[in-house]
Amino acid sequence: MYYEGQGVPQDDKQAVKWWRLAADQGHADAQTNLGVMYAQGRGVPQDDVQAHMWSNLAAANGHEEAKGLRDIAAGWMTGEQIAEAQKLAREWMAAHPDQ
Numbered sequence: 842m843y844y845e846g847q848g849v850p851q852d853d854k855q856a857v858k859w860w861r862l863a864a865d866q867g868h869a870d871a872q873t874n875l876g877v878m879y880a881q882g883r884g885v886p887q888d889d890v891q892a893h894m895w896s897n898l899a900a901a902n903g904h905e906e907a908k909g910l911r912d913i914a915a916g917w918m919t920g921e922q923i924a925e926a927q928k929l930a931r932e933w934m935a936a937h938p939d940q
Contacts, residue, residue, distance in 0.1 A: 853884030864895065867940030872899035873907040880914055889918050893926035898933060902940075 849855075857878050863871035876896030879888045893914040899907030915923055934940070 853878065855884075857884035864898075865937065865940075867902065867937065869899040869902035869904035869907065872896070872902065873904050873910065876907060876910050876914070880910065889914050890922050890926045890929065893918065893923065894929045894933070897926065897930045901930075901934075 857875065860871040860874045860878070864875050872895045876892045876894075876899060878884050879895060880892035881887065885891070893911055896907040896911035896914060900911050914926075918926070
């Protein structure tokens with residue numbers, strides 16, 4: 842709702858807050874949306890590592906669109922940044938074993 846201003850004022854920071862809560866529960870759509878927000882720097886500082894990490898998690902959850910976002914983000918990143926994003930994704934998965 843906050844992303845598009847549906848019934849509430851449009852607010853990217855609020856959208857990120859609510860998507861993060863859903864993403865931490867394993868919702869692939871929310872994880873994809875967080876990846877987009879980090880890629881575009883909407884509501885959060887632009888961060889390719891975070892964009893890759895969240896889209897990688899969503900892709901692992903079967904979200905087809907996230908695979909494309911992850912691959913696009915990887916094209917902008919160094920090998921070191923990709924390794925960091927993959928490490929963060931593994932750490933997130935270890936901390937959220939039920940997701």
